[in-house]
Structures are given as structure tokens and as C-alpha cells.
Amino acid sequence: MTGPWIPLLAVLFQAAPAAAPAYRQTYDIYIRGERIGTERVTEILDPSGNIVSSSEHDMFLTDGLSTSRVTFETRMTLGRGGTVPSSCSLHYTSGNSGDYYEVSVQDGRIRRVLQRGGMKTEAEGKAGADTVIFDFNVYHQFDYVARRYDFKKRGRQLFQNFVPIVGAEVPLALTHVDDGELEHAQGKIPVRNFRVELMGVLAGAFSVDRDNRLVRLLVLDKDLEVLRRDLSPAP
Numbered sequence: 001m002t003g004p005w006i007p008l009l010a011v012l013f014q015a016a017p018a019a020a021p022a023y024r025q026t027y028d029i030y031i032r033g034e035r036i037g038t039e040r041v042t043e044i045l046d047p048s049g050n051i052v053s054s055s056e057h058d059m060f061l062t063d064g065l066s067t068s069r070v071t072f073e074t075r076m077t078l079g080r081g082g083t084v085p086s087s088c089s090l091h092y093t094s095g096n097s098g099d100y101y102e103v104s105v106q107d108g109r110i111r112r113v114l115q116r117g118g119m120k121t122e123a124e125g126k127a128g129a130d131t132v133i134f135d136f137n138v139y140h141q142f143d144y145v146a147r148r149y150d151f152k153k154r155g156r157q158l159f160q161n162f163v164p165i166v167g168a169e170v171p172l173a174l175t176h177v178d179d180g181e182l183e184h185a186q187g188k189i190p191v192r193n194f195r196v197e198l199m200g201v202l203a204g205a206f207s208v209d210r211d212n213r214l215v216r217l218l219v220l221d222k223d224l225e226v227l228r229r230d231l232s233p234a235p
Contacts, residue, residue: 027140027226053140114165125169132162159171159173173199194208
């Protein structure tokens with residue numbers, strides 16, 4: 001076969017281009033007021049219309065004597081308007097441990113595989129209508145938790161949060177406190193303010209913009225602040 005068909009077939013059989021990011025964001029992570037790392041987030045829509053969220057984390061952690069660099073990557077797939085997770089994973093990219101976890105949700109069950117220190121364990125739980133998957137070291141996931149809040153009911157709302165590292169449910173409570181404005185160097189941004197309680201783990205406050213995107217997180221008892229990059233003070 002010759003002639004104009006050859007270039008046409010070459011076009012038809014080209015590999016499909018990668019989906020363009022639908023959303024990108026960078027957060028700065030502070031401990032006791034000192035910037036110790038970043039979280040970079042990218043979202044795309046897959047061919048089925050699910051949100052596929054990926055993040056890269058780079059932090060320098062100290063115990064007071066020495067400082068080590070910790071890096072890891074995450075991935076989560078969410079359906080139904082970005083509220084219902086079907087899978088998530090975390091893989092450490094620093095060091096030689098190869099530690100990771102992978103979580104899948106199917107037929108009302110959550111299954112988690114965890115590798116830590118060369119040992120692999122599995123855990124399984126029930127996935128209900130009020131189930132979320134939230135890793136308290138992955139801050140942009142507050143986006144997806146905030147979307148689950150029912151503003152018609154308001155008040156303190158409880159979710160059964162499957163924590164991948166633990167491999168079990170830890171109740172998570174959200175309370176919408178108020179709507180307001182967050183002042184920063186460039187002006188003010190309208191925000192919704194929430195109180196969050198992860199039972200026995202942390203209690204703090206976070207703010208999202210009107211698109212339910214994380215703007216700021218404060219956990220005072222851990223001296224932790226997470227701030228959207230464009231709102232961070234100049235280095």
C-alpha cells in the first residue's frame with residue numbers, strides 16, 4: 001500500500017498523548033515556623049472521567065542531632081465527582097527500604113498491602129457510604145475530605161477514615177466553623193474554615209477556597225503549618 005494512505009495510517013496509529021494536567025498546586029510545609037519541605041500535586045482526568053491525583057513530597061526532618069531527607073510519591077483515583085476513592089498508593093523514593101502501601105476498594109471492601117522494613121502485611125476493612133481514605137502525612141487530601149462535608153446538615157460530621165499506614169479505621173470529624181477571608185502578602189482570599197479531628201492522632205484547623213482546594217492547615221500541638229505556595233512568605 002502506497003500513496004497518501006501511509007501518512008494517514010501513521011497518524012492513526014500514533015500513541016495517544018498523555019492527558020494534560022487538569023490541576024496543579026504546590027504547598028510549603030513548616031515545622032515551628034521553619035520551612036522543611038514541599039508537597040507538589042497534579043491531577044488529571046482519566047478516560048472514564050475519574051480524577052487521578054498524584055503528589056511528590058520532599059522533606060528534611062531532624063531529631064535535633066541529625067537531619068535526613070525523606071521523599072515519597074502518592075497516587076489516588078477518585079470517582080463520582082472526586083469524592084469516592086477506588087485506589088491509592090504511597091511509595092518511598094528516599095533510602096533503600098522500598099517501603100510502600102497500596103490500597104484498593106472493590107465491592108464494599110478495602111484491601112491494603114503494606115511493605116515496611118522488608119516485611120509485607122495485609123489488612124482488610126469494610127467500605128461504607130461514610131468511608132474516606134485519608135493519610136495524615138498527605139495534606140492535599142483535605143481537598144477530597146472537604147468535598148464530603150454536607151452543608152445542608154452542617155454541624156460536626158463523622159466519617160470512617162481508613163488510614164493506610166495503620167490498616168484500620170480511625171474516625172475523622174469535620175466541623176464547618178465559618179466562612180471568611182485569609183490575609184496574605186498579595187491581599188485576601190475567600191475561604192471556608194473547618195475544624196478537623198482525627199481521633200487520637202491530631203486536631204487542627206484548615207481552610208479551603210471556594211473550589212474546596214486546601215489553602216492552609218494548622219496543627220498547633222505538632223507545630224505544623226501547611227501553606228499554599230503562592231501565599232507563603234518570600235524565602
